Amino acid sequence: SAVISQKPSRDICQRGTSLTIQCQVDSQVTMMFWYRQQPGQSLTLIATANQGSEATYESGFVIDKFPISRPNLTFSTLTVSNMSPEDSSIYLCSVDRTATGELFFGEGSRLTVL
Amino acid sequence: AQSVTQLGSHVSVSEGALVLLRCNYSSSVPPYLFWYVQYPNQGLQLLLKYTTGATLVKGINGFEAEFKKSETSFHLTKPSAHMSDAAEYFCAVTQGAQKLVFGQGTRLTINP
Numbered sequence: 250s251a252v253i254s255q256k257p258s259r260d261i262c263q264r265g266t267s268l269t270i271q272c273q274v275d276s277q278v279t280m281m282f283w284y285r286q287q288p289g290q291s292l293t294l295i296a297t298a299n300q301g302s303e304a305t306y307e308s309g310f311v312i313d314k315f316p317i318s319r320p321n322l323t324f325s326t327l328t329v330s331n332m333s334p335e336d337s338s339i340y341l342c343s344v345d346r347t348a349t350g351e352l353f354f355g356e357g358s359r360l361t362v363l
Numbered sequence: 364a365q366s367v368t369q370l371g372s373h374v375s376v377s378e379g380a381l382v383l384l385r386c387n388y389s390s391s392v393p394p395y396l397f398w399y400v401q402y403p404n405q406g407l408q409l410l411l412k413y414t415t416g417a418t419l420v421k422g423i424n425g426f427e428a429e430f431k432k433s434e435t436s437f438h439l440t441k442p443s444a445h446m447s448d449a450a451e452y453f454c455a456v457t458q459g460a461q462k463l464v465f466g467q468g469t470r471l472t473i474n475p
Binding site: 355 | 395397399404405406407408409412414453457458462463465466467468
């Protein structure tokens with residue numbers, strides 16, 4: 250298993266502002282994944298973050314809206330930019346330690362945009 | 364591309380009754396299949412997984428699932444429900460080390 254810490258655990262933000270979510274893993278991992286879970290919905294992959302390269306975004310997600318950093322093998326950040334109420338979601342960081350697709354998840358960051 | 368369909372967004376059973384959560388998948392190659400559980404205000408926790416080998420897999424908390432290739436199914440069962448099983452359950456599929464695709468989730472309610 251992996252210990253994954255996310256900060257903040259929850260936040261309430263104003264429309265038009267930006268928020269950066271941090272994800273810290275207790276050991277080195279190659280790939281980190283950022284997911285969004287909108288209220289009452291399933292998980293949707295935002296992007297895959299590899300250390301030393303640009304993040305790979307899924308269809309419907311763009312770097313200007315969700316910039317991601319991956320400065321080393323244990324840390325990543327996701328920024329939600331120019332927020333609107335539609336961005337109110339849980340954002341989850343995850344890692345793949347087994348190369349089988351099995352993911353370990355952080356506790357998530359619950360974001361409410363007013 | 365792979366996809367997952369969970370039949371029933373909400374399942375309600377009595378404490379002590381059988382739990383059956385249905386999952387069907389679509390994949391062009393042999394899939395890796397997973398069940399995750401999400402308790403209120405928490406992240407996701409792996410219940411069990413199928414990659415290769417035995418098609419009946421056992422997980423934590425008394426859950427098990429059977430991979431049936433002919434039916435493209437991976438249903439989750441537990442013989443006797445406990446109040447602590449109340450949660451959201453997600454079936455997911457991937458092809459090797461590709462991205463994980465989740466189903467819509469099934470909310471399990473346990474009645475006393």
